[in-house]
Amino acid sequence: VVDSWEDQNTYWIYYRLSKDTYRRMVEEKKAAAAAKSLDFYDKAITAIDGNDSRTALLMLVKALEPIKPFFAETITATYRDKQIFLGNEIISTLTSTLNSLTLNGPKAVNVKLGFGIESNQLTYLVTSSNGMPQKSIPLKISYTERPLTNNRIITNNQGEASFSIDAVRSRKLSETISVEVDFESIVKEATRDFAIGKILARFKTPSAETQVNVIRPKFLVSSTETNLGAAIERKPLAESLKRKILEAGFPITENPAEADYRINIKSSTRQTGQSGQYIQVSLNLQVTVTNASGNTVYSHSTDRINASHFEAQTAGINAYTNAAKRIESNIVEELIERIIKGDRAY
Template sequence: MKRLLFITFLLAGCSPSINTSLKSNLQNPKPDWLSAKPELSGFYTGVGHSAKMGDNNYIQSAKKSALEDLVSQIKVNVSSTSLLTQIDNNKEFQEKYEQIIQTTAADEIQEFEQAGAWEDELNYWVYYKLSKQRYKEIKDQQKRNAITLGLDFFTKAKEAERNGEPVVSLGFYYQGFRAIEKYLDEPIRLEYQGKEILLTNEIVAGMQLLLDKISLTVDPKELMLNRRLAQNDLSVLARATDKATRKAIADLPLAAAFEKGAGDVFPTYKTDANGQVKILLTKISSRDMEQTVGVKIDMMNFVGQTQDEIYSLVAQKMVVPKAVVLMKVQRPLVYVTSVEKSLGVQKSNQQITNRIKNYLANSGFEFTDDRNKAELWLDVDANSERGAQSGSIFITYVTAVIKVSTARDNKEIYATTLDRIKGFSLDFERSSQEAYNKSLETLNNDKLPELLNAILQ
């Protein structure tokens, strides 16, 4: 009897919470679209979720997730006669194009609607839908507008080309491409001057044909250079002309970059009224004996300040006029003098001098014992001095003066001092060695890159 009363009491004690949970579930039941992915005839659908964590904007996060889910159902179908198929043999371009279109679609999609939302204490879900028919109508209208704009720019590009204005023509070609770049996956057939054309294909082909008519040269094609550019009479002139007429092409955007080796070259240019521009090379940082700088038409200049990932992919497929400057780089000869002492006594191992020489050798410099043959003079003067003694600890300081000058006229290029670098050990000799070791750390971390940069200016 007591056991029966206890069980009855236990059930009575638990029943309020059970009832509360049941009541809560009945009041806020999960919708069907949470149990399974909604499949609604004639609609694209998307479900998004976000956890309620802290003060995060979970509603916006869930909406963004739902929109991405919806957009993922809208596939890009590539036609066999589209531009994508013609320029993309290994499907790599197509995959990148589809990714870009998919990424931008969420920002541009219109007239989707919220079909539901549900939340509990920890989570929030939202359900979007978009009419396939309405989506098609919107996209068709956008496409018609894009084709009209693209054809207008294409017509202007052809007119500029006939007028002998290649740079203007390339700009209009780009604007035409920009207008219809979201439709590279399908052929845009229309009639132009009495014949049927594929507009996107014609725009890209027109740009390529125009590029093929441009000649780009550099003078000189080959240079003998010293790594210290300040010692060179450096003048490289790029020139753009029409292959057929030899007429100079003004305002043509060019780009320059190292193709072999490394250094600093000003990246972008525009040709002057004579179709010429001077290429500015300010530093050679590679130790390679032969290096090259390529100069080519800057196709991305037509984009302006905006980003255009799709056009960038297409531009990479184009054959662009290019000229190459071959630079044969001479390694500077360095003459070295040094005095390194420990507590006033000449050191057998010239640590600081050897570290500098190794660094310069790895950076493409060579050394000579004949000052008359040298271009640079490196001088190192270092010594250690006794400091205080505290019990069994002995303190020593190293001071080193490092100078680099021109060997012929002794004009100072660089000078620095390692000032009282402290070492400590069980006697002065060992603390002196420790101070020299720490001097090498300072040299590596701060002074050597600074020294090299000063020499190469």
């Protein structure tokens, strides 16, 4: 204290600060921070030498926290008999450790629409620059069709991590799976400091892409169509259904061994009454779709498709025309939607 002064409203007291004492205190804080940071850095180097990239990354992020107040200054330290610029060395080692990781996975997988992708098809391997597998590396997954609930995985002791997709529902010909090293989760585990997290969020991480080739399932169509007890050779309902399925981009096969789904149509007409000269006819329709395992995946039935004409046979043909319109307007779309949703919908 060098002086003081007061009036009715205020009291002033003057201090003189020692620049030497201040510098000494700052240097002591800096030295303590550098020592703590250097200890984390040493653990990181030991982890790198031991082929443990995850621990190395954790320790390197932790090494930044003590020296954060001195980011604007140059901090030197002696490490293994060598003078280093500590902050620069930590960032450089972080960058090289991330860049040394390689993430490999399948370049492409084929899957039928409505079917899932098993985990043995989606296995990814993380290795270091020397080809050694890296365990406990977190990976983050994104899928262009939709967000995945299981979008975080961690590599095992063999450096591998796998996941599955329950069903591919995209009507596109292909989708993309992107997998990358989840450095963000490592940073969050190592520090809660927002500023450090923001700086490290800019780091580029290893990634891999897998193209999902979406194969359309094949349909086999069979039908029994009768009009007032007589078989119809042209089978208008089967032809309408085939045409609509082809328009939707799904192939039709005549070979049962190739079929992923079998569509069976049963239809018949019967006379239900007469109004004046007009004969009334009602058509009964049943559409059943089964998968290769014989499980029913879709069914539709109705007996209220009506038509009339002064000739019974023509009335029946008119009923078939109405039934064909119903098939084209909603039945085909319904069964395709059911198939796209996958086995969980059956």
